[in-house]
Amino acid sequence: xxxxxxxxxxxxxxxxxxxxxxxxxxxxxxxxxxxxxxxxxxxxxxxxxxxxxxxxxxxxxxxxxxxxxxxxxxxxxxxxxxxxxxxxxxxxxxxxxxxxxxxxxxxxxxxxxxxxxxxxxxxxxxxxxxxxxxxxxxxxxxxxxxxxxxxxxxxxxxxxxxxxxxxxxxxxxxxxxxxxxxxxxxxxxxxxxxxxxxxxxxxxxxxxxxxxxxxxxxxxxxxxxxxxxxxxxxxxxxxxxxxxxxxxxxxxxxxxxxxxxxxxxxxxxxxxxxxxxxxxxxxxxxxxxxxxxxxxxxxxxxxxxxxxxxxxxxxxxxxxxxxxxxxxxxxxxxxxxxxxxxxxxxxxxxxxxxxxxxxxxxxxxxxxxxxxxxxxxxxxxxxxxxxxxxxxxxxxxxxxxxxxxxxxxxxxxxxxxxxxxxxxxxxxxxxxxxxxxxxxxxxxxxxxxxxxxxxxxxxxxxxxxxxxxxxxxxxxxxxxxxxxxxxxxxxxxxxxxxxxxxxxxxxxxxxxxxxxxxxxxxxxxxxxxxxxxxxxxxxxxxxxxxxxxxx
Numbered sequence: 173x174x175x176x177x178x179x180x181x182x183x184x185x186x187x188x189x190x191x192x193x194x195x196x197x198x199x200x201x202x203x204x205x206x207x208x209x210x211x212x213x214x215x216x217x218x219x220x221x222x223x224x225x226x227x228x229x230x231x232x233x234x235x236x237x238x239x240x241x242x243x244x245x246x247x248x249x250x251x252x253x254x255x256x257x258x259x260x261x262x263x264x265x266x267x268x269x270x271x272x273x274x275x276x277x278x279x280x281x282x283x284x285x286x287x288x289x290x291x292x293x294x295x296x297x298x299x300x301x302x303x304x305x306x307x308x309x310x311x312x313x314x315x316x317x318x319x320x321x322x323x324x325x326x327x328x329x330x331x332x333x334x335x336x337x338x339x340x341x342x343x344x345x346x347x348x349x350x351x352x353x354x355x356x357x358x359x360x361x362x363x364x365x366x367x368x369x370x371x372x373x374x375x376x377x378x379x380x381x382x383x384x385x386x387x388x389x390x391x392x393x394x395x396x397x398x399x400x401x402x403x404x405x406x407x408x409x410x411x412x413x414x415x416x417x418x419x420x421x422x423x424x425x426x427x428x429x430x431x432x433x434x435x436x437x438x439x440x441x442x443x444x445x446x447x448x449x450x451x452x453x454x455x456x457x458x459x460x461x462x463x464x465x466x467x468x469x470x471x472x473x474x475x476x477x478x479x480x481x482x483x484x485x486x487x488x489x490x491x492x493x494x495x496x497x498x499x500x501x502x503x504x505x506x507x508x509x510x511x512x513x514x515x516x517x518x519x520x521x522x523x524x525x526x527x528x529x530x531x532x533x534x535x536x537x538x539x540x541x542x543x544x545x546x547x548x549x550x551x552x553x554x555x556x557x558x559x560x561x562x563x564x565x566x567x568x569x570x571x572x573x574x575x576x577x578x579x580x581x582x583x584x585x586x587x588x589x590x591x592x593x594x595x596x597x598x599x600x601x602x603x604x605x606x607x608x609x610x611x612x613x614x615x616x617x618x619x620x621x622x623x624x625x626x627x628x629x630x631x632x633x634x635x636x637x638x639x640x641x642x643x644x645x646x647x648x649x650x651x652x653x654x655x656x657x658x659x660x661x662x663x664x665x666x667x668x669x670x671x672x673x674x675x676x677x678x679x680x681x682x683x684x685x686x687x688x689x690x691x692x693x694x695x696x697x698x699x700x701x702x703x704x705x706x707x708x709x710x711x712x713x714x715x716x717x718x719x720x721x722x723x
Contacts, residue, residue: 226276226277226278227274227275227276227277228274228275228276228277228280229272229273229274229275230245230272230273230275231270231271231272231273232267232268232269232270232271232272232273233269234269235269236269237264237267238252238255238256238264238267238271238273239252239264241273242255242264244281245275245280245281246275246279246280246281247279247280247281248281250279252264254279255273255275255279258274258275258276259273259274284316284317284351284352284353285332285333285351285352285353285360286314286315286316286317286333286351287314287315287316287330287331287332287333287348287351288312288313288314288315288330288331289309289310289311289312289313289314289315289328289329289330290311290312290329290330290331290337290490290492291311291328291329291487291490291492291493292309292310292311292326292327292328292329293326293327293328293492293493293494294323294324294325294326294327294342295308295323295324295325295326296308296309296321296322296323296324296326296327296328296340297309297321297322297323297324298313298315298319298320298321298322299319299320299322300316300318300319301316301317301318301319302318306322309321309328315330315348315351316348316351317348317349317350317351317352318347318348318349319347319348320345320346320347320348321340321344321345321346321348322344322345323340323341323342323343323344323345323369324342324343325342325343326342327339327340327341327342327493327496328340329492329493332351332360332362333351333353333360333362334360334362334376335376336362336373336374336375336376336385337373337374338364338371338372338373339371339372339373339493340369340370340371341369341370341371341372341404342369343368343369344366344368344369344370344371345366345367345368345369346364346365346366346367346369346371347364347365347367348364349363349364349365349388350362350363360384360385361384362384362385362386363384363385363386363387363388364386364387364388365387365388365389366387366388366389366403366404366405366410367389367390367405368405368406369404369405370402370403370404370405371387371402371403372400372401372402373387373396373399373400373401373402373403374400374416375396375399375400375417387403389403389405389410390405390410390440391405391409391410391423391438391439391440392405392409392410392412392421392422392423392424392438393420393421393422393423393424393427394412394419394420394421395419395420395421395427396417396419396420399414399416399417399418399419399432400414400415400416400417401413401414401415401416401417401419402415402527407440408439408440409437409438409439409440410437410438410440411435411436411437411526412430412435412436412437413435413451413526413527414430414431414432414433414434414435414451415432415433415451415529415530416432417432418430418431418432421436421438421446422436422438422446423438428446428448430448433450433451433529434448434449434450434451435448435449435450435451435526436448436449451526451527451528451529452476452477452478452519452520452521452522452526452528452529453476453520453528453529454518454519454528454529454530454531455473455474455476455481455502455518455519455520455531456473456474456531457471457472457473457474457518457531457533458471458472458473458474460516460533460535461535462535462536463535463536463537463538464506464509464535464536464537464538464539465538465539465540465569466539466569466570467506467507467508467509467537467539467569467570468505468506468507468570469505469506470503470504470505470506471503471504471506471516471518471533471535472502472503472504473502473503473518473531474502475502476520477520478520478521478522478523479500479501480498480499480500480520480521481498481499481500481502481504481518481519481520481521482496482497482498482518482519482520482521482527483495483496483497483498483499483504483516483517483518484496484516484517484518484530485506485509485514485515485516486514486515486516486517487512487513487514487515488512488513488514488515488534489512489513494509494514498521507570508570509537509618510537510618510619510620511537511538511539511617511618511619511620511621512536512537512618512619513534513535513536514534514535514536514537515532515533515534515535516532516533516534516535517530517531517532518530518531518532518533519531537618538618539568539569539570539617539618539621540568540617540618540621541568541571541615541616541617541618541621541622541623542566542567542568542571542615542617542623543567543615543623543624543625543626544564544565544566544567544571544573544613544615544623544625545564545565545567545625546563546564546612546613546625546626546628547563547564547565547596548561548562548563549562549611549628549630550628551628551629552628552629552630552631553628553630553631554631554633554709555630555631555632555633556633556634556635556711557632558603558604558605558606558632558634558635559599559600559603559604560599560600560604560630560632561597561598561599562575562590562597562598562599562600562611562613563596563597564596564613564625565596566596566615568615568617568623569617570617570618571594571615571616571617572592572593572594572615572616572617573592573593573594573596573598573613573614573615573616574589574590574591574592574593574598574613574614575589575590575598575600575611575612575613576589576611576612576613576614577589577600577604577609577610577611577630578609578610578611579607579608579609579610580610581610581627583610583612583627587604587609588600588601588602588604589601592616604632604634605632605634606632606633606634606635606706606708606709606710607631607632607634607708607709608629608630608631608709609629609630609631609632610627610628610629610630611627611628611630612624612625612626612627612628613625631709632709633709633710633711634709634710634711635710635711635712635713636658636660636661636704636706636710636711636712636713637658637659637704637713638703638704638712638713638714638715638716639655639656639658639664639701639702639703639704639712639714639715640655640656640715640716641653641654641655641700641701641702641715641716641718642654642655642656644718644720646722649691649692649693649694649722650689650690650691650692651689651690651692651720651722652687652688652689652690653687653688653690653700653718653720654686654687655686655687655702655715656686657686658704658712660704660706660708660710661704661705661706661712662705662706662707663682663683663684663704663705664682664683664684664686664702664703664704664705665680665681665682665683665702665703665704665705665712666679666680666681666682666683666688666700666701666702667679667680667700667701667702667703667714668680668690668698668699668700669698669699669700669717670696670697670698670699671699672699672717672719674699674701674717682705690720692720692722693722694722694723695722695723696721696722697719697720697721698719698720698721699717699718699719699720700717700718700720701714701715701716701717701718702714702715703715
């Protein structure tokens with residue numbers, strides 16, 4: 173009996189300890205930090221069914237309540253009670269400031285997060301997810317999930333919700349399959365499909381385990397957690413170059429981690445193995461001037477194993493791709509750059525065209541325009557032509573200019589101007605009416621620096637239309653002629669000659685009317701012509717001669 177009683181006493185003690193441990197577990201929130209590989213992603217599950225490897229951990233901040241966080245972070249069909257139970261608590265009252273709350277990724281509130289186009293160079297188009305025709309793409313446009321960007325000869329730079337940037341190369345097609353933000357967690361889920369062409373990416377580090385950034389091609393997949401890399405796809409396969417960080421790359425389900433400094437390729441047909449090789453090293457740049465105050469300017473680098481290099485020039489402030497050039501040799505001449513800050517990326521090219529590790533350098537262009545020296549017309553010139561020619565001399569470097577013409581010395585309203593040009597000669601874009609004008613030359617350098625020359629006075633004499641004789645009425649030895657009316661004419665100059673060339677004028681008179689009577693000697697042939705006369709700067713032109721004869 174004693175042995176049976178002792179056994180019962182021990183069983184009761186063990187049961188009491190188990191109950192105490194269970195109560196302690198229920199009173200304290202469980203602290204579990206699960207990890208989610210970026211290549212696994214997450215899928216929506218019913219609220220009661222979650223994957224232990226698809227969690228995100230949130231720490232309650234001062235002033236925050238568990239219920240408030242649950243309302244802000246969870247989907248509408250998931251309650252705070254479910255989240256508390258998931259964390260081993262019977263109610264939200266168990267949670268305090270500093271406690272860590274485990275939240276299944278599938279339970280988080282999701283919202284679409286569009287992409288913003290920050291720059292377009294050249295020609296590019298977009299097709300919306302709803303279908304329809306292609307439309308031209310421009311800076312500031314919004315790209316939503318399901319939209320497709322197609323580049324022709326252009327380059328498109330876009331910014332993702334987390335600040336990451338993607339540059340789409342010419343002759344490319346990219347579908348934005350998924351653009352999602354998980355509420356206010358800061359996590360994003362970005363998935364794209366590169367159908368053809370290439371792109372370059374600079375992805376911000378994905379600190380949270382639930383974040384995801386993937387690019388799919390017809391033959392491979394690239395999963396990223398924060399890196400700089402380029403990806404291309406063509407009929408032969410997909411090709412990756414990693415310059416910072418690491419990228420999981422390969423066929424779906426068979427990816428490998430590719431570190432910085434390496435390239436990898438997957439064939440679209442044939443062997444399924446990854447081909448991994450080291451990237452050509454970054455060239456060593458010669459010392460660059462911090463600021464270029466004149467163009468052209470030259471940058472150079474130490475020759476490497478090859479003689480072909482690719483140079484990308486990027487606007488450092490906007491991220492806009494400015495220019496890409498492939499050069500032979502170890503130097504490049506920079507021309508036609510606006511004032512601003514630029515990032516140069518120079519990489520050698522292998523025999524197969526693979527871009528190596530880039531060497532980067534920052535460069536500022538700060539050009540100043542100078543007032544041009546006017547050459548012709550001279551000051552106070554009087555010209556008969558309505559399209560005068562203007563000349564000047566540049567006084568600075570890398571300048572372009574245009575002529576401005578106005579009727580007031582302040583150039584309040586331009587009467588005409590010329591196109592911007594780097595030449596030192598121009599004609600106005602429209603004919604000038606007769607009158608008094610002022611002209612000047614405006615020079616520009618670097619897109620933002622402007623200078624203005626002195627202003628000169630100019631008079632355009634202009635011309636009146638030639639006068640045509642309409643009819644001649646004969647009465648005995650007298651003939652009365654009639655001619656057309658010319659606008660802006662104050663009178664008409666009449667000449668009479670027996671010579672059709674009017675080398676010997678026998679009569680000349682100014683007439684205010686549009687008719688005149690002439691007495692002629694019978695049996696002789698005469699010729700008459702007229703020219704309009706103006707009180708202003710307008711010059712008349714002789715009309716055709718009219719033959720007169722009195723029998």
